[in-house]
Amino acid sequence: xxxxxxxxxxxxxxxxxxxxxxxxxxxxxxxxxxxxxxxxxxxxxxxxxxxxxxxxxxxxxxxxxxxxxxxxxxxxxxxxxxxxxxxxxxxxxxxxxxxxxxxxxxxxxxxxxxxxxxxxxxxxxxxxxxxxxxxxxxxxxxxxxxxxxxxxxxxxxxxxxxxxxxxxxxxxxxxxxxx
Amino acid sequence: xxxxxxxxxxxxxxxxxxxxxxxxxxxxxxxxxxxxxxxxxxxxxxxxxxxxxxxxxxxxxxxxxxxxxxxxxxxxxxxxxxxxxxxxxxxxxxxxxxxxxxxxxxxxxxxxxxxxxxxxxxxxxxxxxxxxxxxxxxxxxxxxxxxxxxxxxxxxxxxxxxxxxxxxxxxxxxxxxxxxxxxxxxxxxxxxxxxxxxxxxxxxxxxxxxxxxx
Numbered sequence: 001x002x003x004x005x006x007x008x009x010x011x012x013x014x015x016x017x018x019x020x021x022x023x024x025x026x027x028x029x030x031x032x033x034x035x036x037x038x039x040x041x042x043x044x045x046x047x048x049x050x051x052x053x054x055x056x057x058x059x060x061x062x063x064x065x066x067x068x069x070x071x072x073x074x075x076x077x078x079x080x081x082x083x084x085x086x087x088x089x090x091x092x093x094x095x096x097x098x099x100x101x102x103x104x105x106x107x108x109x110x111x112x113x114x115x116x117x118x119x120x121x122x123x124x125x126x127x128x129x130x131x132x133x134x135x136x137x138x139x140x141x142x143x144x145x146x147x148x149x150x151x152x153x154x155x156x157x158x159x160x161x162x163x164x165x166x167x168x169x170x171x172x173x174x175x176x177x178x179x
Numbered sequence: 180x181x182x183x184x185x186x187x188x189x190x191x192x193x194x195x196x197x198x199x200x201x202x203x204x205x206x207x208x209x210x211x212x213x214x215x216x217x218x219x220x221x222x223x224x225x226x227x228x229x230x231x232x233x234x235x236x237x238x239x240x241x242x243x244x245x246x247x248x249x250x251x252x253x254x255x256x257x258x259x260x261x262x263x264x265x266x267x268x269x270x271x272x273x274x275x276x277x278x279x280x281x282x283x284x285x286x287x288x289x290x291x292x293x294x295x296x297x298x299x300x301x302x303x304x305x306x307x308x309x310x311x312x313x314x315x316x317x318x319x320x321x322x323x324x325x326x327x328x329x330x331x332x333x334x335x336x337x338x339x340x341x342x343x344x345x346x347x348x349x350x351x352x353x354x355x356x357x358x359x360x361x362x363x364x365x366x367x368x369x370x371x372x373x374x375x376x377x378x379x380x381x382x383x384x385x386x387x388x389x390x391x392x393x
Contacts, residue, residue, distance in 0.1 A: 005196045013190035020182055042185055043393075049189040051332040053200035054262040067263030071334040075391065138188075149192040157185065 001061045005052060016045055019065055026069055035076055039161070043076070044069045046154055116163060124159040127152055205258045205327045209350065212323025216316050216354045224312070224358040233360070241284075242356040242367050249277045249375065250349035257324065257346050260339040261331035278372065285368035303361040306370050312358075313374025314381065317344075317351025321382060325389050333390050340386010341379050348378025 004012030023044050027037035047068050055064050113133075117125045123145065130136045130144070131152075138156075142149045220226075233239045256270045292300055303309075324343040333339035352371050361367070 004190075004193065005198075007193050007195040009190045009193050012193055013186060016186040016190060017183075020186060038182060042182055045182070045185060045189065047332065047393075053196045053204075054332045056262060056265060057198065059265065063264040064262075067334050068332060071263065071332070075393070138192075148194070150189065153188050153192070 001052070001055055002057060005055065005057075015061075016048070019048065020045060022062070022065070023069055026066065027073070030073060032077070040069075040072055040076060042157075044072045046157070047072060050150055050154060117159075120159050120162060124155050127156050128159050131156060201261060201331050202258050204330060205254060205261065205324070208323035208325075208327025209254055209320060209346070210323070212320035212347065213350060213354065215319025215323070216351050217357075219319060220316050220354050220358050223316075224355075226357050227360040229360065230357065236362075238362050238364075239356065241281075241364065242359070242361075242371065243353055245277055245281050245367060246349050246352035246356055246371060246375075249274070250346055250353060252277070253342055253346035253349055257328065257339065257342045260335060260342055261328045261333045263332050263334045281364070281368045281372075285365040288364045300363040300365045301369065303363060303366040303370070305359065305361060306366065309355075309359065309361070309366075309370040310374035310377055313348055313352045313355050313371065314377050315351075316355050317347040317374075317378045320350050321347035321378065323347075324382075325385075329390055329392050332392065336387040336390045337383055338386075339390055341383035343386065343390070344382015345375055345379035347382065348375035351378065 001012075001015060003010075004015060020041055023041040024037065027040045031037040031040060044065070048065055051068070055061070117128065120128070127141055127145070130141045131138060136144070138149050138152045141147075142152045145152070147155075227233060252270065252274045256267055256274055259265045259267050259270065289297065289300060321344060324347050328339055328343055352374055355374075361370075
């Protein structure tokens with residue numbers, strides 16, 4: 001973790017890899033039905049990353065990470081179970097290019113896209129459009145909006161997950177978001 | 180998104196984090212809050228008219244010092260509570276010291292004073308408004324504390340809210356000391372402390388909601 005705080009990507013990546021294994025075991029035992037353990041793993045990894053400034057050198061890393069994991073579990077239970085049910089990869093499918101299927105279909109797909117994204121926050125919507133459709137890199141999108149790159153990634157990840165939650169079929173409805 | 184992809188994307192963008200970043204965030208939130216609180220105090224009450232002479236008296240510094248030192252200790256405690264799995268430790272005991280010292284001084288002055296002076300010592304002329312003013316002046320500080328702590332990772336929200344409120348109340352009381360012309364130690368021990376306690380209670384009640392983070 002200290003290497004991570006110093007900006008060394010290699011050791012940091014190995015740390016997150018190992019941590020994701022620990023978290024999978026942690027949530028595997030504790031995750032109640034209706035919550036997706038892998039989503040909690042991802043949420044916790046995001047929190048570990050974006051809030052790494054709260055890690056004190058000399059503190060046991062696992063104690064710190066588990067405290068976050070526990071908070072995330074309680075938070076997920078509190079905010080209602082449906083919210084975390086649908087994984088983000090299902091929403092990725094919405095953004096696969098229509099391919100050779102012709103202009104009309106593409107236009108219809110674009111219109112559908114406008115409709116499904118209408119409930120997302122405006123900035124998240126723009127970020128998704130720019131990175132997934134217009135082909136900007138996250139760095140370019142970050143510069144355009146004056147955000148950090150990790151903030152852009154987190155916003156996109158959450159936006160896709162919200163979409164996945166909405167269109168994953170029965171039982172995948174979006175819970176009330178408290179943010 | 181697959182977890183492996185997420186890990187790759189998170190570790191691809193890894194700005195350095197300087198040691199002490201969390202403490203600096205708390206300091207920034209409270210600093211901006213203190214500016215707001217001072218502006219509220221100046222616009223609403225103004226400094227006491229005799230402030231130039233008052234700063235030469237020990238009582239002014241006792242009031243200001245009691246509130247400011249309590250606030251700074253609670254700010255250190257708040258920084259710890261904003262970090263996962265960090266124990267507040269001995270700071271809790273340290274935070275009690277200013278209260279004990281001021282209570283002891285108040286008891287001493289009270290015991291030494293003639294009985295006919297007791298009522299004035301306890302009630303001053305502003306006891307009914309003092310705690311409420313402290314809470315009101317502390318609100319910008321509370322907002323600053325909430326902003327700072329939400330951006331960190333508190334895992335015990337009620338405790339963090341209690342300390343955030345207490346810290347905002349104590350620093351708000353230090354700001355209020357510039358406007359307040361009470362001069363008795365028992366007054367300070369009762370009404371200033373009550374103001375801080377009200378702010379702490381407000382923080383504890385609001386904390387579990389306001390301090391939630393994702």
